[in-house]
Amino acid sequence: MKNSTNYQRIYEMVRQIPRGTVATYGQIARLAGLAGHARQVGYALHALKDQAVPWHRVINAQGAISARSIPYYEKRQRHLLEEEGIKFSPQSKVSLALFQWKPLRDPKI
DNA sequence: AGCCTGACTCGGA
DNA sequence: CTCCGAGCCAGGC
Numbered sequence: 737m738k739n740s741t742n743y744q745r746i747y748e749m750v751r752q753i754p755r756g757t758v759a760t761y762g763q764i765a766r767l768a769g770l771a772g773h774a775r776q777v778g779y780a781l782h783a784l785k786d787q788a789v790p791w792h793r794v795i796n797a798q799g800a801i802s803a804r805s806i807p808y809y810e811k812r813q814r815h816l817l818e819e820e821g822i823k824f825s826p827q828s829k830v831s832l833a834l835f836q837w838k839p840l841r842d843p844k845i
Numbered sequence: 846a847g848c849c850t851g852a853c854t855c856g857g858a
Numbered sequence: 859c860t861c862c863g864a865g866c867c868a869g870g871c
Binding site: 762779 | 851852853854855
Binding site for chain 1: 865866867868869
């Protein structure tokens with residue numbers, strides 16, 4: 737990666753997501769000072785190899801787990817979230833109103 | 846160096 | 859409600 741700084745910022749933010757809450761890609765991007773670069777957050781997590789950050793707490797803006805190349809991971813992510821007390825709707829979606837991380841420094845929320 | 850791909854999001858039709 | 863297009867960037871070939 738050329739600019740590892742951006743990735744570092746993203747990882748820092750993801751690491752700060754409290755247990756039992758979730759955050760969206762766009763939200764992480766804003767908090768990391770990369771507003772509008774939600775996609776980059778996804779790439780950063782994709783490039784992530786070790787389990788140093790709670791990547792499973794990052795979901796898309798619809799409160800659903802984003803599909804990735806390996807379907808199995810999707811199931812595993814859901815399991816991890818459920819173990820933290822996060823509930824999924826019949827449509828496999830998380831209620832952002834209830835579980836989304838709401839840090840004070842995020843103006844949009 | 847150039848081209849293609851992908852864990853996203855938002856606004857408008 | 860669903861579908862489409864544009865913006866954005868790192869990594870692999």
